[in-house]
Amino acid sequence: MLNKFIKRGQRKVPKSEAIEPPTSNPQPSVTVNHASRSAVGPSASNSNSQLVSVSAPPTSGVVEILPMLKDVPLMDRHVVFIRKLKICCFTFDFSDPLKSAREKEIKRQTLAELIELVQTGWCKLNETLQEELVRMISVNIFRCLPPATHENSATEIDEPDEDDAFFEPSWIHLQLVYELLLRYVVSTELDTKVAKRYIDHSFVVKLLDLFDSEDPREREYLKTILHRIYGKFMVHRPFIRKAINNIFYRFIFETERHSGIGELLEILGSIINGFALPMKEEHKLFLVRALIPLHKPKCVASYHQQLSYCIIQFVEKDYKLADTVIMGLLKYWPVTNCGKEVLFLGELEEVLEATLTEEFQRCMVPLFRQIRRCLISPHFQVAERALYLWNNEHIVGLIAQNRQVILPLIFEALEKNIEGHWNQAVHGLTANVRKMFLDMDAELFEECDQQYAEREARSRELEEQRELMWKRLEEVAAQAGDDMVIG
The missing domain is CATH 1.25.40 (Serine Threonine Protein Phosphatase 5, Tetratricopeptide repeat)
Incomplete structure (x- = not known):
């Protein structure tokens, strides 16, 4: 029995197999600011000489194949874990899928093992291991992003097309690194007082x-x-x-x-x-x-x-912010972009649905002046979306309470749509809104209708006077003939 214990104590870690590394980036150079970097933890006190050799960036020019951590003796796991992190610090050129294929696979398998270890909590991370882990993650993810496809382009970027989306060539490694970082952050054993030194x-x-x-x-x-x-x-x-x-x-x-x-x-x-x-x-x-x-x-x-x-x-x-939001929307309301107008009207409806009477009254005059412009928009989607506001019961309730102010603001727009909007859907929706106001307050509707008729009559009278004046000018010009001097 004593001989068995002696032999077990003399068991050695399997020898690592050396592989030539990629020449493109043999030594990572990303620097992470760790103001409270701590000394080597107590769990590594038995292997100080080994830690000194592996804690620095690898310069030997090899990528090692290391045994699975569960197959390593307990006293050596700390060192092997850090050596695995150093292997994952190597970055590769993915422009050529066949270049360094074996080394890429070694790194992928190592990252997958690290994820499993952190996720299961099988390997408790002390301060030194956490610092090295965050350093390795930083080396991999913190990089210069490639130039955006829309840079130096005058084209407007709306919603990106999934077929034209850019996909990172090194994602096979990056995904695992991000997954490792996520598992580290959400780990139940993570002490934020320690981790905040590195995160x-x-x-x-x-x-x-x-x-x-x-x-x-x-x-x-x-x-x-x-x-x-x-x-x-x-x-x-x-x-x-x-x-x-x-x-x-x-x-x-x-x-x-x-x-x-x-x-x-x-x-x-x-x-x-x-x-x-x-x-x-x-x-x-x-x-x-x-x-x-x-x-x-x-x-x-x-x-x-x-x-x-x-x-x-x-x-x-906080319902008191409603008028602040509405006035902000009006400030940035698009003038010539009909697509944005439709979006704004949809958002406006959601805001109004959460707005109470007092806040509504503060902004209703400038608000319905803008809605009036939308109602007579030649773009049918803008006019249609504005008319859909009357399908919302809460908004109709707010309008009904303040109809004395709102109807005179938009009555002319409703009448102009009825008289001559080119789109039949807009014409039909306008008729519904007009009938809604008539049923709501017939007396007010008749008053607005009378005022509209008077304005139209005055407008026609002014137009006739203008035409008459032009005719007189033409007659005077014809009589003057060549003797008329224009200065």
């Missing part, structure tokens, strides 16, 4: 920069990971909100080009949903300075659904 402000900023990636798969992972970081690291929450604000400001007022605005708004939609009441002034300023101005860019259609959701969340949480 720091610098890491969060670089993560946010990656939202400009054109690969939708990468943006989806980034959205999930950043949301989890926001939920788990309370100390980072104000910083994350401020950093997202800065991205929005640059997008709105400088570039109007960014691939990840929709994903960032999805994260914010969840964050806004969790705001406590009464709402902080900081959050109201965010609505006014960032969210509402996001209606300005031409490419608003690509993220309008997420933006509208965030706006509605604010109004539902």
Whole structure:
């Protein structure tokens, strides 16, 4: 029995097989800011000499095939884990699928093993392992993004076509790295007091920069990971909100080009949903300075659904913000872009549905002046969408309470549609709205109708006088003949 224990104690780790690495990037050079970098943990006290050799970036020019961590003796697992992380620090050229194919497969298998270890919690990560893990993740994901397909182009970017979407060639590795980061962040054994040293402000900023990636798969992972970081690291929450604000400001007022605005708004939609009441002034300023101005860019259609959701969340949480939102929409209302007008009208209906009478009365005059312009729009979709507002019972109730102000504002537009709009659907919807007002208040309707008739009569009289004056000028000019001097 004693001999068995002696032999077991002398068992060695299987020898690693060396493989030539790719020559394109033999040594990673990405730097991550870790202000509170700690010393080697106590679990590595028996292997100090080995840790010194593996904690530096690999310079030997080889990629090792290491045994599975579960097959390694307990005292050596710390060192082997770090060596596996060093293997995953190598980046490869994916422009040629056949180049370094074996090395790429080794890295893929190693990443898959690391994901399983972190997900199952089988390998408890001390501070040293966490630092090396985040360093490896940083080396892989923090990179220069390729030039966007729309750069240096004057074409307007609306909703991107999935068939034309860019897909990252190295996604076979990047996906595993992102999955590893996600499993690390959501791990129940993660101590945020320790992890915040490595998932720091610098890491969060670089993560946010990656939202400009054109690969939708990468943006989806980034959205999930950043949301989890926001939920788990309370100390980072104000910083994350401020950093997202800065991205929005640059997008709105400088570039109007960014691939990840929709994903960032999805994260914010969840964050806004969790705001406590009464709402902080900081959050109201965010609505006014960032969210509402996001209606300005031409490419608003690509993220309008997420933006509208965030706006509605604010109004539902604090109904007093309704008139602020409506006046903001009117400020950025498109003049010549009919597609944007249809989007704005749809969002306006959702806002009005959450608006109470007092807030409605503050903005109803400028609001229905804009709706009047939409009603007589030659673009049938704009006119049709504006008329659909009367299909909403809550909005009809608000209009009915304030019909003395609203009907005189839009009566002329309704009459002009009845008299001569080219689209039959618009004509029919206008007739329904007109009848609704007649049933609502026949006396007011007759009064508006009489005022409209008087205005039309005066308008015809002025037109006749103008034509008569032109005729007289023509007669005078004909009599003067060649003697008339034009100066």
